[in-house]
Amino acid sequence: MILRPATADDVPAVTDLEAELFGPDAWPAGSVAEELTGERRTAVVAVDAGVVGYAVTLSSDVVDLQRIGVAATYRRTGLAHRLLAAVSTGGRMLLEVSERNTGARAFYEAEGFTEIGRRRRYYRDGADAVVMERATQ
Numbered sequence: 001m002i003l004r005p006a007t008a009d010d011v012p013a014v015t016d017l018e019a020e021l022f023g024p025d026a027w028p029a030g031s032v033a034e035e036l037t038g039e040r041r042t043a044v045v046a047v048d049a050g051v052v053g054y055a056v057t058l059s060s061d062v063v064d065l066q067r068i069g070v071a072a073t074y075r076r077t078g079l080a081h082r083l084l085a086a087v088s089t090g091g092r093m094l095l096e097v098s099e100r101n102t103g104a105r106a107f108y109e110a111e112g113f114t115e116i117g118r119r120r121r122y123y124r125d126g127a128d129a130v131v132m133e134r135a136t137q
């Protein structure tokens with residue numbers, strides 16, 4: 001398993017993984033291309049036989065975690081922990097996660113994020129977004 005910066009060549013594999021992980025909320029290929037290679041983005045992929053995980057941030061005055069995902073068969077091996085560390089700057093980081101995504105919320109809590117607010121009915125299934133923050137480390 002290696003972690004390396006994402007490139008335009010990773011767009012098809014990450015688009016496939018997006019569809020697997022996020023279904024109707026998955027980014028289409030155009031959005032994946034923007035997120036992996038766009039301005040102010042930091043994107044890292046985990047590669048085994050192919051791409052099995054990825055993480056993307058968008059940096060302004062704070063760093064937003066746009067996405068983190070790991071293929072189902074690679075979970076609970078510390079891979080998301082490594083991906084998050086690879087895109088972290090040590091500064092304040094924010095993210096939004098569905099209130100119904102208990103696995104991801106448990107992961108973020110384990111990584112030191114705390115809830116600072118909610119966006120009501122933010123997702124297409126009617127779920128709230130939980131806004132989480134990790135202060136400067």
Ligand SMILES: CC(C)(COP(=O)(O)OP(=O)(O)OC[C@H]1O[C@@H](n2cnc3c(N)ncnc32)[C@H](O)[C@@H]1OP(=O)(O)O)[C@@H](O)C(=O)NCCC(=O)NCCS
Nearest residue numbers: 067068069070075076077078079080081103104106107110
């Ligand atoms: C959330 C996600 C990225 C976690 O990836 P992962 O590689 O399994 O996470 P790690 O192995 O690094 O987990 C580190 C710690 O986080 C916590 N954790 C991670 N997943 C958890 C889960 N499903 N339930 C409870 N705790 C969890 C645990 O404390 C874990 O340590 P442990 O395995 O020693 O108990 C992964 O489940 C995923 O891709 N989910 C689908 C996509 C998604 O919802 N992404 C987030 C929204 S953008």
